[in-house]
Amino acid sequence: MVDMSVDLGGLAMRTPVATASGTFGYGREYEGLVDYSALGAVTAKGVRMSPWPGNPAPRHVEVPGGMINAIGLQGPGAEHFVKWTLPRVRALGVPVIANVWGGSAEEYAQAAAILDAAEGVAAIEMNVSCPNVKEGGHTFGSSPQTLAATVRAVRPAVRKPLIVKLAPNVPDFAPYLKALEDEGADAVSMINTMPAMAIDIEKRRPVLGNRTGGLSGRCIHPVAVKAVYDAHRASRLPILAMGGVYGPEDAIELMLAGATAVAVGTATFTDPRTAERVAAGIAAYCGRHGFAAAREITGALQEQDPC
Amino acid sequence: MKCDELCTVASATAIGGGYSMLLLDAPAISKEVAPGQFVHVRVPALAESDLRRPFSVFDARGGRIEILFKSVGRGSELLAKVRPGDRMRVAGPLGRGFPDPAPGADALLVAGGYGVAPLHFLSARLKEKGFAGRIVLFAGGRTAADLLQLDRFAALGVECRTATDDGSAGAKGLVTVPLDAALEECRRSGRPFELFACGPGGMLKAVADRAMALGAPGWISMDRHMACGVGACFACTVKTRDPKGGVANARCCVNGPVFKAAELVWD
């Protein structure tokens, strides 16, 4: 038997496979379609302090190899989430990672404190990298200084594992990871969607109501592999990796590059059982390659010296 | 409870005008699905990163479900090429369907093009349940080729009134031409009725407006592009009135696709 359990900066996961924020609702939406016992964690959709309406429609468009979305973080607010949604998600018996965002560092901290205090939240993921909301989100992760200031505000409010989710579109991850280490984050998750746009050439209009959005799915997978590889070399922070995981091979690639665990996002829309397949495939890979535990795959890339 | 069923194609038939009928072995979905609900189909020949496509159920009986669809793009064109014996994943039943009309009311069904699909299933179920009221279908389309499966409605004993843009069948003009005539009859006779609609956006708004103006219940099946189909992604929003008087973004796939006319806010 392969030991599939992993420790993501203090979050105990029974398999190294989670679901990605925004693609799995608040957890229960896939009941009937998914075997929750195969999941290491469920990441809930992002919430902030107050309810948020999200962006105008259309909010997504299919593109070759994936999709562009501009949902705009529609959500009911942290208190509503804790009071009404969480109790029903807890019944699934899977650790819940709450995903939080805000319009200011103080709001991040306030919302994170509510989530941290809630029974049934196993860890907190800070989204500082959503490309779809002008007010907050992305700006907080767009420079190492603002990132450090935001994490500094949130860290004292959170006793549970604190995971910070980075954008892929930065020239160098090292200063961001340094900021996370300095401010006491427990783990990093990467990658969020990539800024993207689609144009309807007949109407000569942007397809999305928000004009631009975030690219996800199969097509961003190699970007995620490189990002995780760079991050693992630059930092010791455990990595929760996402970006175009459609099968076990994709997850194993990310783990070899340095991820402790992976999250399945867009692929769930087409095949809700993707995360289960990925977990089973990781176990089989460990058997084939003589790994006694899934955690041994992390960073087990064999590199030749470049000549 | 919804499930993701591996379905085998029992038959696939082109019926002209770019439309096809698909009969799928789907024992689990067939048993549970109610009129107005939909299924989320993984079209076999699409790439793994292509999304599923939502389709209403046209009929469900004997462990099978039937889908009536139009080829309008990549996914539906590939779906028209499936053959008996082919297999595909189908998630369902999904969404909230049509309620039964109140006892004693007439059911006025208004459809444009493939919008007849959920209304056929509704008619079939109402007849099975011994619904005593009248069921009348108002079907509209661009040409006679867009008036679909009227013989199946007729076989159920549903009265059909039609309109086409080009006048090639039924009244010339929009489906509201025969509908308004019937609504006038109802107004004069004082018979209670409920409206059920599925079709293009303009038609849905016209039906919702009439339901509101006449104070009759209106049940409107909305069509939105979908990603997850189960309420997880918030991609498929429909504007609705929230209880506090503001506008809310409801999810077509779980709060709908059938909405009360009075709930909807039109752009």
Ligand SMILES: Cc1cc2nc3c(=O)[nH]c(=O)nc-3n(C[C@H](O)[C@H](O)[C@H](O)COP(=O)(O)OP(=O)(O)OC[C@H]3O[C@@H](n4cnc5c(N)ncnc54)[C@H](O)[C@@H]3O)c2cc1C
């Ligand atoms: C609840 C519901 C029930 C439906 N029932 C039927 C039915 O019974 N028969 C039928 O023929 N069609 C039905 N449709 C519409 C059908 O889903 C689209 O025609 C189909 O998805 C088009 O896919 P495509 O790949 O051929 O087109 P493309 O234009 O290539 O599709 C590209 C993308 O846009 C989406 N898309 C395009 N048009 C629509 C549309 N009108 N509605 C939703 N998504 C769209 C696709 O899902 C895909 O993500 C229904 C839609 C909904 C939401």
Ligand SMILES: Cc1cc2nc3c(=O)[nH]c(=O)nc-3n(C[C@H](O)[C@H](O)[C@H](O)COP(=O)(O)O)c2cc1C
């Ligand atoms: C529809 C949609 C909504 C998303 N919403 C969020 C969100 O609320 N918070 C967040 O941190 N990431 C969000 N993401 C990003 C995903 O969690 C993930 O990082 C990204 O999609 C890459 O993974 P994938 O290629 O497997 O989808 C969203 C992605 C999609 C497709």
Ligand code: FES
């Ligand atoms: S399609 Fe995902 S919420 Fe409706």
